Amino acid sequence: MARSKPSTANPSADAAAMLRRVGFALLFFAIPVAALFARRAVVIVAPVAVVLLLLAVFLDGGSRSPVQKLLAVIFSPAGLAGCVLLFWAALSLLWTPFAAEASERLLNIVAMAFIALAGYLAIPDRMRSANLYILPVGVGMAALMSMVALFREGSAVGQDGQSLDRGMILLVLLLWPAMTWLHSRGRNLEALLLAVIVALGSLFTTDALALQALSVGAVAFVVTALVPVAGARLTALLMGGLLLLAPALPFLLHPLAFELLGPHSNLVSSLGVWRHVILDEPQRLITGHGLETALRGRIFNLLPAAAPSSLLFEIWYELGLVGAVAGATLLYSAAVASGGERPVLGPGIMAAFATAFALGCLGVGTAQIWWLTALIVVVLIFVAIERGQFRTTRPKAILRPVH
Template identity: 65%
Template sequence: MVRPAFRTANPSADAAAMLRRLGFAILFFAVPLAALFTRRALVVMAPLAVILLVLASVLDGSARHAREKLAALMTSTGGMAGLVLLSWAALSLVWTPFLAEASERLFNITGMILMGLGGYLAVPERMRSANLYLLPVGVGLAALISIPLALEGGSRFDPDGLSLERGMLMLVLLFWPALAWLHSRGRNLEAIGLALAVAVSSLLTQGGLPLYGLAAGAIVFVLTAVSAGLGARLTGLVMAGLLLLAPLVPFLAKPLAIALFGAKAPVTASIEVWRQIILGEPLRLLTGHGLETALRGRFVGLVPPNAPSTLLFEVWYELGLVGAVAGSILLYQAAIRAKNHRSTVAPSIMAAFACAYALGCLGIGTAQVWWFTALVVLVLIFVAIDRGQFRTTRPKAILRNKL
C-alpha cells in the first residue's frame, strides 16, 4: 500500500507568510484608516510594516538578486540623479545657517530612502491577490469614514482637523494604486465606486488641497490611458520643466496674479516676495542657501513670512541650480519609465506622480517627515501591485474523460 505524500512542514515559510501578511495589512489597510485620526500613524506604521516585510524575506529567502537590483537602480539615469541630489543636499550643510536642524532633516531623508530600498527588495517577485485586495478595501473604508469626519471638521481625537487633512492627502495618493489594482483585475464597477467615494470626501474637505491633487491626477490618468507614451513624456516634461524654470515663475506669473486676484491678494504678495529674493541675491541661484533654510528662515527673519511655501521655491532657495537640475532629471526619468508598465497600471502611476507633484507645488509641507514617508509608501505599494500582475486571468479547468 502506497501512502500519500504529505508536504513537509516548514516553520520558517509559515512564519514568513504570517509576517508578510501582517506587514501588508498594516501598509494597505491600517495606514489609510489610522492617518485620518492621528498625525503620527504614518511615520510609526510604515517603518513597522517594512521591518515585517524584511524579516519575512529573510526567513524564506525571497529577496533574491538584491545586489543586482540595487546596482541596476543606482546606475540608472534617475538613480544617479537621485544620488547627486542627495549628495548636494549633504554638501549644503557646509553653508546652511541651521546646521543642527538641516542635519536632522538629511538624516530623516536618508532613513526614508533606506526604508524604501529595504521594502523594495523585500516585496516578493509574485504578490498574492489576497494581500493586494486589502488596499482597495482599506482605501474605500477610509473614504467612507472621512465623509462624516469632513462634515464635522474632525474627530474628538483630532479637534483641530490637522490629522484629517493629512489623512485625506494620504487617501488621494493611495487611491491611485487601489484603482490600478481593481482595474487590472477587471473590477471596474468597484473602481468607479471607490473613485466616487474618494471624490466626495475630497470635495467636503476644507482647504481644497485633496481635491486639487485628485483633479490633477485625473487629468493625467485620462491622458495616459489614451496614449501611454504621450502621457508619460508630457507629464515628465511638465514636472521637470516647472522645477527647472521655476525662477521665471514670479516674473511671468505676476501680471496674471494681479489680473486674477488683485494687487493686494496673498498670492500676488507671495509672488512679489519670491521676485525680490531672486533680484536681491541672484548668485544664490547657483548654490542655494542650504538645507532647511526655506522653513527655518521664516522664524528668524531670513525669509519673509509670506514667502511661497511651494516645492518649486524651496528647492531653488535651498539647493539652487544643482539641486533643481538633478531633481528635474530624476522626475523626468521616473515619469518616462512608467510607460514600460502594463496598460492597466501605467495610467495610475502617472496619475499618482501628477497628484503628488501638484500637492507639492500647491504648498504642502514637503520638508516634513510624514510627506517623505507617504511618498515611500506610495512607491512600495505600486511595486507590490506591479509584481501582482504576473497572472491577470484565472486558469481554466480542463476535464478529461478517462477511458
C-alpha cells in the same frame, strides 16, 4: 497497512507568510485608516511594516537577486539623479545658517531612502492577489470614515482639523494605486466607485488642497489612458520642466495675478516675494541658501512670511540650480521609466506622480518626514501591484485526443 504520508509542513514558510500578510495589512489598510486620526501614523506604521516584510524574506528567502535589484535601482538615471541630489544637499550644510537642523533633516531623508530600498527588496517577486485586495478596502473604508468624522461632533480629529486634512492628502495619493489594482483585475466599476467615495471625502474637508491635487491627477490619468506613451512623457516633461524653469514663474505670473486678483491677494504677495528674492541675490540661484533655510528662514525673519510654500520655490531657494536640475532629472526619469512592461499600470502611476507633484507645488510640507514616508508607501504599493501582475489571464484548456 497503508503508510501515512510524511508531513510537508514548513514552519518557516508559514511564519513568513503570516508576517508578510500582517506587513501588507499595515501598509494597505492600517495606514490610510490611522492617518485620519493620528498625525504621525504613517511615520510609525510604515517602518514597522517594512521590518515585518524583511523578517519574512529572511525566513523564506522570498526576494531573488537582491544585490542586482539594488544596483539596478541605484545606477538607473533616476537613481543617479537622486544620489546627486542627496550629495548636493549634504554639501549645502557647509553654507546653510542652520547646520544642526539641516543635518537632522538630511539624516531623516537618508533614513527614509534606506527604508524605501529595504521595502523594495522585501516585496516578493510574485504578490498574492489576496494581499493586494486589502488596499482598495482600506482606502474605501478610510474615505467613508472621513466623511462620518466630518459630520459627527466629538470625533477623534484634532481641533484644527490637521489630522483629517493630512489623512485626506494621503488618501488621494493611495487612491491611484488602489484604482490601478482594481483596473488591472478588470474591476472597473469598483475602481470608479472608489474614486467617487474618495472625491466626496476630499470635497467635504476644510482644506481644498486634496481636491485640487486629485483633479490634477485625474487629468493625468485620462490623458495617459487615451495616449499611453505620449501621456506619460507629457506628464514627465511638465513636472521636470516646471521644476527646472520655476524662477521664471514669478516674473511671468505676477503681472497677470496682480491684474486678476488685486494687490492684496496672497498669491500676488508670494510671487512678489519670490521675485525680490531672485533679484536681490541672483548668485544664489546657483548654490541656493542651503538645506532647511526655506522653513527656518521664515521663523527667524531671514525670509518674509509671505514667501511661497511650494516645492518649486523651496528647492531653488535651498539647493539652487544644481538641486533643481537633479530634481527635475529624477522626476522625468522616474516618470518615464515607471510604466515599464505593464501598460495597464501607466495611467494610475502617472496620476499618482501628478497628484504628488501638485500637492508639493500647492503647499504641502514637502520637507516634513510624514510626506516623505507617504511617498515611499505609494512607491512600495505600486511595486507590489506590478509584481502581482503575473498570469493576468487564465490559460486556455487544450483538449487532445486520447489514443
